[in-house]
Amino acid sequence: MSTNANPAYHLPNKMGRIIILGMEEILGTNGLNAVLNMSGLPGWSEGYPPDDMHMDFPFDELSKLQVALEKLYGPRGGHGVALRSGRAGFKFGLREFGEQLGVNEAGFRLLPMSEKLPQGAELFADLFNQFSDQRVRVEQSEAHILWHIERCPVCWGRQSQEPLCHLAVGLVQEALYWVSGGKFFIVEETACIARGDPACTIAIDRQPLD
Numbered sequence: 001m002s003t004n005a006n007p008a009y010h011l012p013n014k015m016g017r018i019i020i021l022g023m024e025e026i027l028g029t030n031g032l033n034a035v036l037n038m039s040g041l042p043g044w045s046e047g048y049p050p051d052d053m054h055m056d057f058p059f060d061e062l063s064k065l066q067v068a069l070e071k072l073y074g075p076r077g078g079h080g081v082a083l084r085s086g087r088a089g090f091k092f093g094l095r096e097f098g099e100q101l102g103v104n105e106a107g108f109r110l111l112p113m114s115e116k117l118p119q120g121a122e123l124f125a126d127l128f129n130q131f132s133d134q135r136v137r138v139e140q141s142e143a144h145i146l147w148h149i150e151r152c153p154v155c156w157g158r159q160s161q162e163p164l165c166h167l168a169v170g171l172v173q174e175a176l177y178w179v180s181g182g183k184f185f186i187v188e189e190t191a192c193i194a195r196g197d198p199a200c201t202i203a204i205d206r207q208p209l210d
């Protein structure tokens with residue numbers, strides 16, 4: 001069942017800010033302003049959502065930003081920008097939440113890869129489940145780690161034939177790159193709520209490319 005009907009879900013401002021900072025890194029300040037204008041969002045007093053944990057960043061706004069990217073850069077270009085801004089956003093996210101997650105500690109960093117990836121996936125899922133209205137369930141299969149976003153802000157309220165959550169794919173890609181110390185993994189969105197699927201599913205190959 002689609003959960004895209006209820007508009008009252010939010011991310012904390014800090015997560016919204018991280019996403020905006022990631023977009024700015026890819027688009028530059030002028031490009032970011034063009035996207036913000038196109039999205040019709042009200043704008044924030046100092047240009048970004050405040051750096052706090054208040055739940056004031058609506059799912060709907062994140063989804064509108066994705067629509068604005070597609071309008072400005074075309075569907076294909078917009079998806080590329082969303083993917084790259086997700087990758088850029090991870091870095092800001094790590095700075096803000098890394099310590100809390102415990103991923104900088106030796107106990108995590110020294111785990112063998114076979115344990116580190118699934119454990120990292122659970123830690124990052126918990127972060128969303130605990131501090132936002134986004135819901136993530138991690139499923140482990142032999143070949144994949146499946147990151148099921150059961151309530152997803154990226155495609156919120158949208159309908160599409162194709163998966164739309166490129167921003168989330170970019171975040172996951174960069175998280176894997178960082179957790180593995182610089183390896184590339186095949187990451188693909190295989191299901192999307194916007195397409196009528198029950199969740200937005202990001203499938204991660206357990207084995208890196210080499």
Ligand SMILES: [Zn+2]
Nearest residue numbers: 152155165200
């Ligand atoms: Zn989605």
